[in-house]
Amino acid sequence: MxxxxxxxxxxxxxxxxxxxxxxxxxxxxxxxxxxxxxxxxxxxxxxxxxxxxxxxxxxxxxxxxxxxxxxxxxxxxxxxxxxxxxxxxxxxxxxxxxxxxxxxxxxxxxxxxxxxxxxxxxxxxWSSSDWRQQITMMVALGALVFGVWAFGERRRTRGLYVAQLEERAIQAERDRDRESKLAVSNERTRIAREIHDVVAHGLSIMIVQADGGLYAADASPEQAKKALATIGDTGRASLTEMRKMLGLLKQDTQPELDPDQPRPQPGISSLPELVENVRQAGLTVDYEVTGTSRDLPALLGLTTYRIVQEGLTNTLKHAGPGAHTSVHLDFGREMLTVVVTDDGRGGGVAPSHDPGHGLVGMRQRASISGGTVNAGPKAGGGYEVIAKLPYNLPAGGVSQ
Incomplete structure (x- = not known):
């Protein structure tokens, strides 16, 4: 009550x-x-x-x-x-x-x-001896009352319908805002992962060159100068790339957030330069491409580049002096196979719980493109990374 x-x-x-x-x-x-x-x-x-x-x-x-x-x-x-x-x-x-x-x-x-x-x-x-007149009046009054009530009900129903449409429009706007913020967050996470890869690779080369220059400073001044020059070039290149990506992080708005078009995006064509930089760091690297080369989607090209970069970085870190490394790209009919091997003492790629680091980062990158990565010690010594990357994403999406 x-x-x-x-x-x-x-x-x-x-x-x-x-x-x-x-x-x-x-x-x-x-x-x-x-x-x-x-x-x-x-x-x-x-x-x-x-x-x-x-x-x-x-x-x-x-x-x-x-x-x-x-x-x-x-x-x-x-x-x-x-x-x-x-x-x-x-x-x-x-x-x-x-x-x-x-x-x-x-x-x-x-x-x-x-x-x-x-x-x-x-x-x-309207009491009357004529019952027909009385019934007529009752029906007329009843129709008037019901008509007024029905008209009001129709107005209420229409008002509720309009209110629902307005609520749906507001909710759709909220969803769009939430998706936009999520896209920005994902893009910034991707850029942060790229920064890690750039910095880790550049620092690995610089450390190797610094150690080599230190040992060669007395016996071979020219070799030491060459090592210092490589350190400078590598540092400047890494700093330039990092500044570009940090510039993206500082932007308040990013009007063209497309996860399939990451920025910046080195690809297959950038691999010879990457290999040459590693060679200048003192690591012997063989680079080979077999099969019929083809144009790759930007995301797949970036994934290939980063896997090779991570493999070479870990060789620099763990393979030890005098290690020999090979990078082999095989363009098959349905997928690209990337193999990075070394014959060093190899601690390998240590798994990490932080996405974008080591083997976990490689596998995460490959899974985005529907591919796989297997890595581990080779029989007889050394370490091997094998990535299989399909040219086309499976219709069912990427399995997690």
Missing amino acids: TGTMSGILAPRRQIPASSKAFDLLLAGGLTVILGLLGLAQEEFGGLVGFGMLVPLVWRRSHPELVFFTVSGVAVLQWLAGAQLQPGNVGLLIALYAISVYGEVRFSRIALGIGGLGVLMATARY
Whole structure:
């Protein structure tokens, strides 16, 4: 009972100021015109008319309370035997208001009360010996009451439909914003991974060159100078590439975030330069390409480059002095096979829990393109990395 009363008394919504002003003018105008007409016709009937019209000011904010108040006044009019007044039109307005703005359960109750009112009004005000005339009047009043209620229900249904469309539009906008933020986050994560690869590779070459230059400083000054020059070139190249990627991270907006077009994107064509840089670091590297070369998607080319780069970096770190390394690319009919091997003492590629590092990073990159990476020690010594990268992503997507 308490819940029902609170539902009747509590306002349902925020009413715009323009709607409040309209309701005030409507109720005030009807009260002045129809109330005064009823007062001139019958003093008590005029007071009843005021009681039915004044509450209409709150028909939007408290539709149930207004309807039951107006209905109560109508019952008093019926019990007192007062004649119908122009103010009785307030009953129809209150019924319309509760069917549009009220709760559905109260709207159904209001329809039932309206039907009961039709029977009471017919029995009191249109009592006639002609039963056909009485039935006609009852049907006409019933049709009027039901028509007003049905029109209000239709208005409510349309309002709910529009509200749902607006809510869906708002939710769609939120989803777009969330997806945009997620795309930016993913892009920045990718750039951070690229920065790690660039820095790790560049530092590995610089460390090897620094160690070599230190040993050669006394015996072979020219070799030491060459090592220092390589360190400088490698540092500048790594710093330039890192600055480009950090520049992307500093941007507030990135209008063209396409995960299939990473930036910057070295590829197959950049591998000879990569191999040459490693050779200058003192590592013997054989580079071989077999099969019919083809143009690769940017993502696949970048994946190939980074796998080779990671393999050479780990050879520099773990293979030891005098190691011999080979990089072999085989363009098969359906996939590209990348093999990086060395004959050093090889600690191999240590797995890591941080994506973008070591073997875990290689496998993650390959899986994005639908490929696989296998790595491990070779029989007889050394280490081997084999990546198989299909040219086309499988139709079912990439399995995780």
